Amino acid sequence: MAVTIKDVAREAQVHMSTVSRAFSMPHRLRPETRDRVLEAARILGYRPSRVARALTTGRTRNIGFIVADIANPFFPPMIKAAEHTARSRDHHLFIADASEDPAIEAELVDALAKQVDGVILCGPRIANAKIENLSETIPIALVNRKVTGIPSVTMDVVHGARVAIRHLLDLGHERLAYVSGPRQSWTNTQIRRTVGATAGDRGTVTVLGPNTPTEDAGMAVAAEIVRTGVTAVLAYNDLIAIGIIEGLDALGVSVPGDVSVIGIDDTVLGRLTRPRLTTINVPTADAGTAAVDLLLQYTAGDEDASRPAAHVSLPTELIIRDSTAPPRGSGS
Amino acid sequence: MAVTIKDVAREAQVHMSTVSRAFSMPHRLRPETRDRVLEAARILGYRPSRVARALTTGRTRNIGFIVADIANPFFPPMIKAAEHTARSRDHHLFIADASEDPAIEAELVDALAKQVDGVILCGPRIANAKIENLSETIPIALVNRKVTGIPSVTMDVVHGARVAIRHLLDLGHERLAYVSGPRQSWTNTQIRRTVGATAGDRGTVTVLGPNTPTEDAGMAVAAEIVRTGVTAVLAYNDLIAIGIIEGLDALGVSVPGDVSVIGIDDTVLGRLTRPRLTTINVPTADAGTAAVDLLLQYTAGDEDASRPAAHVSLPTELIIRDSTAPPRGSGS
DNA sequence: TTGAAAGCGCTAACAT
DNA sequence: ATGTTAGCGCTTTCAA
Numbered sequence: 097m098a099v100t101i102k103d104v105a106r107e108a109q110v111h112m113s114t115v116s117r118a119f120s121m122p123h124r125l126r127p128e129t130r131d132r133v134l135e136a137a138r139i140l141g142y143r144p145s146r147v148a149r150a151l152t153t154g155r156t157r158n159i160g161f162i163v164a165d166i167a168n169p170f171f172p173p174m175i176k177a178a179e180h181t182a183r184s185r186d187h188h189l190f191i192a193d194a195s196e197d198p199a200i201e202a203e204l205v206d207a208l209a210k211q212v213d214g215v216i217l218c219g220p221r222i223a224n225a226k227i228e229n230l231s232e233t234i235p236i237a238l239v240n241r242k243v244t245g246i247p248s249v250t251m252d253v254v255h256g257a258r259v260a261i262r263h264l265l266d267l268g269h270e271r272l273a274y275v276s277g278p279r280q281s282w283t284n285t286q287i288r289r290t291v292g293a294t295a296g297d298r299g300t301v302t303v304l305g306p307n308t309p310t311e312d313a314g315m316a317v318a319a320e321i322v323r324t325g326v327t328a329v330l331a332y333n334d335l336i337a338i339g340i341i342e343g344l345d346a347l348g349v350s351v352p353g354d355v356s357v358i359g360i361d362d363t364v365l366g367r368l369t370r371p372r373l374t375t376i377n378v379p380t381a382d383a384g385t386a387a388v389d390l391l392l393q394y395t396a397g398d399e400d401a402s403r404p405a406a407h408v409s410l411p412t413e414l415i416i417r418d419s420t421a422p423p424r425g426s427g428s
Numbered sequence: 429m430a431v432t433i434k435d436v437a438r439e440a441q442v443h444m445s446t447v448s449r450a451f452s453m454p455h456r457l458r459p460e461t462r463d464r465v466l467e468a469a470r471i472l473g474y475r476p477s478r479v480a481r482a483l484t485t486g487r488t489r490n491i492g493f494i495v496a497d498i499a500n501p502f503f504p505p506m507i508k509a510a511e512h513t514a515r516s517r518d519h520h521l522f523i524a525d526a527s528e529d530p531a532i533e534a535e536l537v538d539a540l541a542k543q544v545d546g547v548i549l550c551g552p553r554i555a556n557a558k559i560e561n562l563s564e565t566i567p568i569a570l571v572n573r574k575v576t577g578i579p580s581v582t583m584d585v586v587h588g589a590r591v592a593i594r595h596l597l598d599l600g601h602e603r604l605a606y607v608s609g610p611r612q613s614w615t616n617t618q619i620r621r622t623v624g625a626t627a628g629d630r631g632t633v634t635v636l637g638p639n640t641p642t643e644d645a646g647m648a649v650a651a652e653i654v655r656t657g658v659t660a661v662l663a664y665n666d667l668i669a670i671g672i673i674e675g676l677d678a679l680g681v682s683v684p685g686d687v688s689v690i691g692i693d694d695t696v697l698g699r700l701t702r703p704r705l706t707t708i709n710v711p712t713a714d715a716g717t718a719a720v721d722l723l724l725q726y727t728a729g730d731e732d733a734s735r736p737a738a739h740v741s742l743p744t745e746l747i748i749r750d751s752t753a754p755p756r757g758s759g760s
Numbered sequence: 761t762t763g764a765a766a767g768c769g770c771t772a773a774c775a776t
Numbered sequence: 777a778t779g780t781t782a783g784c785g786c787t788t789t790c791a792a
Contacts, residue, residue: 113762
């Protein structure tokens with residue numbers, strides 16, 4: 097609690113309001129005065145108290161960033177990008193991990209609300225209604241969820257899933273499965289709706305799940321995959337996909353020999369597994385950056401009502417690697 | 429900025445100081461009064477402003493958590509554990525990514541200093557002197573670094589490296605290499621010092637590097653490994669180890685057939701690569717928890733001086749998987 | 761262009 | 777056991 101605005105004022109022989117201005121509206125000061133103040137501040141090592149500033153202005157210049165699971169490799173690049181972007185706008189980022197639990201997630205928003213200007217919910221697990229609810233208390237931006245009136249950035253998983261299913265179809269697979277993720281995930285719903293429609297009459301898609309988005313869940317579902325007799329599966333994310341491959345392997349089922357597997361997210365993991373994972377790339381870092389920008393822009397305006405909430409959709413792309421191949425006996 | 433302590437006071441027909449007490453020292457209130465206040469607060473949806481509270485008490489109940497690279501899989505489990513621990517102590521966590529840059533790291537401490545009670549530096553890249561320096565401004569706790577007078581939690585990499593080298597020696601390797609990490613890393617120094625001493629006259633250890641702790645760096649160093657003619661290498665971390673395996677593979681050198689490779693950290697990645705990575709497990713989540721506890725305990729005391737700084741050392745363990753084997757032609 | 765003064769929401773002596 | 781009062785460090789009218 098060392099040096100305050102008063103110390104600088106005394107040192108620079110001006111009133112504290114002048115010191116304040118030297119930082120917040122430097123152009124409204126005579127250059128000599130401004131320089132004298134800034135110099136005094138430098139000498140004393142003065143940094144304005146963000147806390148005190150927040151109390152008067154009502155703006156904390158902090159952002160809350162809530163994710164379902166920090167340890168899920170999907171999130172770190174997003175967090176990193178968000179933090180860098182926030183910092184470049186002179187904002188700091190609170191990180192919070194909701195443990196895939198909607199109740200915790202909502203509680204986190206409330207807990208953070210008092211010391212942030214807004215909250216970014218990444219892959220929220222709470223219901224739309226609750227989100228609308230919370231957004232009346234505090235500005236919210238969403239990643240991978242669309243709610244009317246609330247700014248959001250989504251990844252075009254519909255396109256991704258479509259391309260993935262077609263890839264499988266083109267390979268000659270006719271019996272497919274979608275291993276779904278958490279029930280509350282918007283992304284999951286999008287994909288689930290897409291897969292059947294895309295297959296059309298070229299193939300059938302069995303939906304397995306819901307599952308927690310973990311490797312373990314993937315391993316656990318392997319037996320069921322075998323039982324259904326499908327020859328290709330699309331998984332909710334890389335973690336599940338990798339678990340499936342391991343589980344299948346343990347069952348003596350080879351990938352892609354017996355079953356083809358596609359993941360989603362294109363995390364580092366996919367390049368490392370053997371076979372290397374065919375997956376859908378989603379621009380997580382871009383999403384982090386976009387979310388921060390969206391929130392700040394939403395937050396900056398003065399009239400909170402009636403500004404149309406912006407939606408950003410980011411492109412996805414199929415990355416074909418080694419976990420997909422024509423079905424056994426397809427003669428290719 | 430909705431409901432304040434005054435609103436609650438009015439609603440509950442008491443003075444605002446009573447409301448304040450209902451939250452901070454409930455036992456000093458008559459039960460009926462306390463209940464009335466709490467009920468009023470509940471009805472109005474009141475939450476104390478942490479900002480205003482911080483301004484008066486001088487304690488923000490926030491912690492800064494600075495890491496070299498959020499996207500390095502070594503950190504997320506640590507961040508997650510730290511966040512959970514902090515939250516259970518009613519603290520919030522600022523996350524910041526120093527991009528492996530000492531200057532940014534120091535700047536981050538300064539930037540956060542005004543709105544946190546203390547900062548946790550994970551795998552700091554800044555010099556000891558600078559850390560001592562900063563710690564005069566703001567309480568600091570360290571992960572993977574030891575500085576006299578500053579609380580820290582370290583992983584026992586000396587033991588880990590020793591066991592790893594012995595494993596290699598026992599396998600029959602005599603020409604070893606240590607592929608080092610960032611020069612500023614304390615862990616790196618510890619390991620570097622240990623490897624040679626452990627090999628003693630049973631083998632030679634060539635040190636390669638320094639390197640940035642990334643897969644790319646590992647790939648880049650593969651050629652040099654081949655050139656030195658060593659048959660086994662210990663890498664600064666899993667990322668580099670995995671890069672080395674890839675790089676070696678690209679050069680037609682097989683692991684562990686021609687060269688054995690050991691990583692450090694035991695991140696998820698190591699179980700996924702083929703061959704699966706032999707590595708040293710370090711308890712990153714425990715470190716996150718311990719660091720928060722250490723900092724809060726350091727922060728809680730009233731006399732800042734002369735309290736002996738606590739040091740916590742966490743155990744490490746060699747995980748033998750498939751990337752290590754006897755050297756070619758060892759007859760086994 | 762600068763100073764004076766009020767006040768952000770809360771806590772912490774100090775009264776009573 | 778509860779009310780009064782004085783700030784915490786800063787920004788922001790309002791004056792000058």
